[in-house]
Amino acid sequence: MSKLFIESVPTEDKKIAFTYDDGPDPNYTESILELLEKYNAKATFFMIGEQIEKYKDIAKEVAYRGHEIGNHTFHHHDLTSLGKEAIESELAKTDQCIREIVKQTPVSFRPPFMAWNETADQVARQFSYSIIGARNFSAKDWENPGIEWIVNETKRQIQPGSIFIFHDGYGDRTQTVEATKRLLEEYAGEYQFVTVRHLLGK
Numbered sequence: 001m002s003k004l005f006i007e008s009v010p011t012e013d014k015k016i017a018f019t020y021d022d023g024p025d026p027n028y029t030e031s032i033l034e035l036l037e038k039y040n041a042k043a044t045f046f047m048i049g050e051q052i053e054k055y056k057d058i059a060k061e062v063a064y065r066g067h068e069i070g071n072h073t074f075h076h077h078d079l080t081s082l083g084k085e086a087i088e089s090e091l092a093k094t095d096q097c098i099r100e101i102v103k104q105t106p107v108s109f110r111p112p113f114m115a116w117n118e119t120a121d122q123v124a125r126q127f128s129y130s131i132i133g134a135r136n137f138s139a140k141d142w143e144n145p146g147i148e149w150i151v152n153e154t155k156r157q158i159q160p161g162s163i164f165i166f167h168d169g170y171g172d173r174t175q176t177v178e179a180t181k182r183l184l185e186e187y188a189g190e191y192q193f194v195t196v197r198h199l200l201g202k
Contacts, residue, residue: 021165043068069102106129
């Protein structure tokens with residue numbers, strides 16, 4: 001993974017960040033929100049602009065419950081296939097959605113498919129975004145590899161300051177919901193679950 005992506009933050013505090021991509025989604029986002037609330041956990045949701053527009057109330061609920069909204073482009077295109085103006089549009093439209101609908105100022109960005117090149121990097125830097133990766137890519141929850149796999153591959157990477165990637169949209173996310181439940185059950189007493197913004201100190 002590119003060194004440009006922030007996968008963890010140096011800290012001795014027992015804090016970790018769960019992140020969820022591709023929402024908001026009417027089938028799974030609420031279930032994840034309920035789990036997070038049960039364990040007094042906060043998370044970062046990297047939302048797709050067109051999903052925010054489609055499910056405004058869910059996006060607002062995520063923010064209302066104290067979670068962070070990050071930019072995940074408007075259409076979820078591979079940015080390396082786009083020119084500079086198109087990339088700027090993808091980020092700007094979603095940035096505007098987050099500001100106007102969710103009433104947050106996004107500070108973090110995660111590119112779809114982690115597809116990245118110099119042009120995408122230049123555009124993202126114009127927005128002063130932190131480019132967020134994750135430590136548990138081997139969990140591949142987006143491929144539905146099984147609950148045990150998602151949990152175990154994430155557990156292997158748990159340490160203070162870690163950032164983890166999961167998905168609450170664009171597919172069947174039943175495994176992700178259950179994996180979230182198991183991880184929270186096991187680690188909520190030991191770690192504080194915080195937003196990426198919190199970890200970054202922004």
